[in-house]
Amino acid sequence: MSIATRIRRVGLPRLIVHISVLFVVLLWLLPTLGILVSSLRDKDQLVVSGWWTAFSSSSQTQALRLADPATQKQEGDRFIIAGNVFENGAGGKVSAFGVRVQDPEAFPAGEAADLGDGESLVINEDGTYQYSKNASFEGSRAKRVYLAVATPPIFTLDNYRTVLASEGIGQSFVNSLTVAIPATVIPILIAAFAAYALSWMKFTGRSLIIAMVVGLIVVPLQMSLIPLLQLYNWIGNVFGVPSKTYAGIWLAHTAFGLPLAIYLLRNYIAGLPKEIIESARVDGASDFEIFVKIVLPLSFPALASFSIFQFLWTWNDLLVAMVFLGTQKDELVLTGALNALLGSRGGNWEILTASAFVTIVVPLCVFFALQRYLVRGLLTGSVKGG
Template sequence: MAVAAGNSFASRFGVHIAVLIFVAIWTIPTLGILVSSLRDKNQIIASGWWNSFASSTQTEAGRLPPASAQVEKDGKFVLEGNIFGDGAKRDISAFGVKSATPTQYPAGTTADLGDGVTLQLNADGSFIMHSPKAFEGDRGQRVYYASSAPPKFTTDNYRTVLFSEGIGRSFMNSLTVTIPATVIPILIAAFAAYALAWMRFPGRALLIAVIIGLLVVPLQMSLIPLLKLYNGVGAFFGMPSKTYLGIWLAHTGFG
């Protein structure tokens, strides 16, 4: 008796552990979406959400000031400033002047660009460019650099969505679609569940197996055939599909 009780406890414990593991696995994507929604948009592009608490490294491009900003010092023409301008400062680890080699020179070193032109780009974004001849042109030298930024969390993504134009109408459309599309399938499923649970009739086991088997069909695979079927039925009965009723019935058919 004690052995049977021990086996029963062990089996229940194993089931509970397995359920917890599956719940954790299913929760990870939701956690990732939540973390990503609070990250800066540039860091979302640069790294995955699992790196959200670490500095993100990305290769960017900037342009130095035009020739009109040059000054002459000790017989050389000089351009200097900060490549970040008034934007957020980041730490630069390397830079280059060609897209093929954006990290050719370590930050703080002086790069020889040819014809006596040199460029020094420091880790804080400050730069100085020397040339024995006057710079020409309305566009400055393009510079590529690898920079790292500390993790940044913001609510700007939510602010953009919640205060965008037409969001109120979108919320009302969502509520108008989701509430009936949830209630109608539940009502229909309740009658079917009662019959399958308490009534005995030929083919009951096969019907249950078919229903359970269809649960593994992804929504993406069944959505288009289902909508085509509904469009055909709607056309037969003269019911337009691009209405709330059509959307409710489409959800009901899948649910």
């Protein structure tokens, strides 16, 4: 089947959509894959080559000196110094060598190089070498050579051990979970009750409350953060409550997340079939029973879609965590700890990539676990209303 026939069968607009989606997926996937591969690589290989070369041998230039001239042996009319360039425990495969820093790959491995003045040097792929001369080496210094060494790919979990243990990321990981999980569950619980009330319970001022909720969605976090902090500190001073607590940051995230949560859930719940609610009331069910036994199970897509957003916001938050939780080492969340590492370990890419992947692995798991409900919950909540 020709390409033109395939395009006609699929349809050009649909084909463009498929290509665009594939491009977006690759654009998102490649950096994530790069972080994961880099976090598992040996730090020496990570410095000299990109992550896309991780599964092939990498070439590095090394400078070293051959064995001491005192180890020379005479064979016939020539004096020979022999050994192995990997005697210090290093490994790899020599691809080329040279005797000048300007040309470290002047001679292929295994080929005898004529260095002039009766000197000859050959270095094999396995690192064995033979340096010979038609006169004694006595009184001369050890010969300096340069090697192009191809080393096999090395993957290790040491980067993660370092990050989770000595760099304090482990404690920050626990802190982030302690912040994100309650800060996701609390606003969902409150918003679900409020959304049901605004959808199916008739009371004075309901329309005004809905309008206020919609208006609060557009209030920037940065604008309301200082007044909220002042109110929080005032309450703490009046009642003698410590200012830097998890309860404070839970309440802050709940306040910032409630307007959108109520709006999304209210639109979704208001779109549920009216007959189901009325039948339950005819059967004598109370509002609480209707909410728990009927509305909540049917609203799971909307609850899941908002929980993804709320969890990602709270997990990736830095500003609110620094304001309400603090900046001490044992108080930092993952984003704060990663920000501190950028200042102290900015040149250690193996540490930064491992820390970054630890930061994104939990949101990835949450997203992939709930993503099938995301589009259904958002689309249904955006087109239905009561």
